[in-house]
Amino acid sequence: MNAKTVADEVIKPVKERRELSFQAVITNEYVLYVVSFVAFLSIWHYVAQAQILGKSLATPYDVVKEMRRMMSLELAGNTLFGHIWASTQRILIGFSLGAAFGIPLGLFMALNRHVNAIVKPIFDLFKPMPPIAWISISILWFGIGEASKVFIIFIGSFVPCLLNAYNGIRIIDEELYDVVRVLGGNRRDEIFQVSFPAALPALFAGLQISISIAWTCVLAAELVGSRSGLGWIIVRGMRLTRPELVLGGMVIIAIVAVLFSLAVSGLERLVCPWKRKIAGL
Amino acid sequence: MAYEHVKIKHNWVLIILPMISLLVFFGGWQLIVDTNIIPSTMLASPSSVVRLFIDKLTNPNPDGAVIGVHAWMSAKEAVTAYVLALIMGVPLGLAMGWFTVIRGIFRPVFELIRPIPPIAWIPLCIFWFGIGIWGKVFIIWIAGIVPFTINSWAGVNMTNPTFIQMARTYGATDWQIFTQICIPSALPMVFGALQIALAYCWTNLVGAELLAADTGLGFLIEMGRRLAMPEMVVLGMVCVGIGGAFIGVVVDLLERRLLAWIKR
Numbered sequence: 337m338n339a340k341t342v343a344d345e346v347i348k349p350v351k352e353r354r355e356l357s358f359q360a361v362i363t364n365e366y367v368l369y370v371v372s373f374v375a376f377l378s379i380w381h382y383v384a385q386a387q388i389l390g391k392s393l394a395t396p397y398d399v400v401k402e403m404r405r406m407m408s409l410e411l412a413g414n415t416l417f418g419h420i421w422a423s424t425q426r427i428l429i430g431f432s433l434g435a436a437f438g439i440p441l442g443l444f445m446a447l448n449r450h451v452n453a454i455v456k457p458i459f460d461l462f463k464p465m466p467p468i469a470w471i472s473i474s475i476l477w478f479g480i481g482e483a484s485k486v487f488i489i490f491i492g493s494f495v496p497c498l499l500n501a502y503n504g505i506r507i508i509d510e511e512l513y514d515v516v517r518v519l520g521g522n523r524r525d526e527i528f529q530v531s532f533p534a535a536l537p538a539l540f541a542g543l544q545i546s547i548s549i550a551w552t553c554v555l556a557a558e559l560v561g562s563r564s565g566l567g568w569i570i571v572r573g574m575r576l577t578r579p580e581l582v583l584g585g586m587v588i589i590a591i592v593a594v595l596f597s598l599a600v601s602g603l604e605r606l607v608c609p610w611k612r613k614i615a616g617l
Numbered sequence: 618m619a620y621e622h623v624k625i626k627h628n629w630v631l632i633i634l635p636m637i638s639l640l641v642f643f644g645g646w647q648l649i650v651d652t653n654i655i656p657s658t659m660l661a662s663p664s665s666v667v668r669l670f671i672d673k674l675t676n677p678n679p680d681g682a683v684i685g686v687h688a689w690m691s692a693k694e695a696v697t698a699y700v701l702a703l704i705m706g707v708p709l710g711l712a713m714g715w716f717t718v719i720r721g722i723f724r725p726v727f728e729l730i731r732p733i734p735p736i737a738w739i740p741l742c743i744f745w746f747g748i749g750i751w752g753k754v755f756i757i758w759i760a761g762i763v764p765f766t767i768n769s770w771a772g773v774n775m776t777n778p779t780f781i782q783m784a785r786t787y788g789a790t791d792w793q794i795f796t797q798i799c800i801p802s803a804l805p806m807v808f809g810a811l812q813i814a815l816a817y818c819w820t821n822l823v824g825a826e827l828l829a830a831d832t833g834l835g836f837l838i839e840m841g842r843r844l845a846m847p848e849m850v851v852l853g854m855v856c857v858g859i860g861g862a863f864i865g866v867v868v869d870l871l872e873r874r875l876l877a878w879i880k881r
Contacts, residue, residue, distance in 0.1 A: 368721025376726050392744035453634035458642050464865065465858040466820035469835070471827060472842035472850045476659055549820075552734040556824045559739065567737075574740035582740045590732040
């Protein structure tokens, strides 16, 4: 390209090429990732093999083997996928209920002072109570069936949904409302054109927090009392003193939890593509 | 004078409504238990919770310890693990943000451990540490170290690149840039992590104590369920709530003092 005027010039990113040396390879971030991963697995394998922690740690290979076995073998009437589905189902029900009640209530509280004055003091009483503390009372109320687990997940996801909906509207720039008013909009326009769209990113941050709390809650509930689900697999492994079952359960929980949070951020990108990346959220 | 003193009108409705709301809440709660709409085997009335609280101040039965001991045990576990997570997580996160080698070494392990809810470690902790204090400290530590590391890391990453380039122009070494530019600019994010990690630690403390403990507030809740004493469950929940709120206020005060010192 031969630029005739300044306006024709384009900025091209230039990639700096470093000389390929031993030191450059060894300090490359991605090489180190592989090294670290392999080192982690080998130390784990060594510690398990040499039984430094007694019989309470299984080798990575045993864990993978156990996971393969669980896929076909039935544990308490369910294969591995049955247990994954049992946990997922509880989360989906509790989480949807929590979001369905929490978000509208939070929006109402932020938009109407009177609703806020009524609901806020009661909400503030419940807010510092961790959802896991509700497990015992929910078992007293609902027994150890599905309802008690869904209730805990509901409580766990309700709080961050409500808080983020509430704060999402309160942190909106006042000038945005001024624009609507100058253009002749009424209160309804303010709410629908400014409040709701501007609160969306905060709402999704709330959903993201909710889903991770929901995982903690479902595990705690299943650890305390259940006959299916990933938490039950872990407890089963503990009772039978089979660490490979415990570790296999943990690995699967991690994988499913990551998939869930990816799904929420995918949905976020779909619903509010204008959102810039906010670090730390 | 062009200005006029305007009397600020207090909106009495907005001051009275919260009080009415709380009154109705507690009154209704007391009433549905007293009139047996919900039987007292399932829900305790506020007055019976207060009565049990006064009794538990001196009486160690039926769960083996007075309430002060339970609260002290929980606080000890939570604070130990929180401080451990702070002094390990923050330097790790800061270093991971700036030094590629450290990021390369620790990131894969960190990313492997991060998505596992800390509660899932409980069975392994019971294998490794038994049901003593250290198992719980380990779980709460895992819960706390994740937000500390992530926020410190993000804080370093968010450093204004212009500052770094300027420092480079003046011939600063990597270490100087790290200590004099990246760390100060990451501090607000690190302080943000204090509260997040605290809430996270406190939640997992209760989970850990429900499953593996012989003292502590979570254990009080669990014993209340086993003995079918709803007033003990509610008492435990209230104590957990108040404890969490109290530590939150302390951390908030500390944070303000420290931030004021930094901005000076």
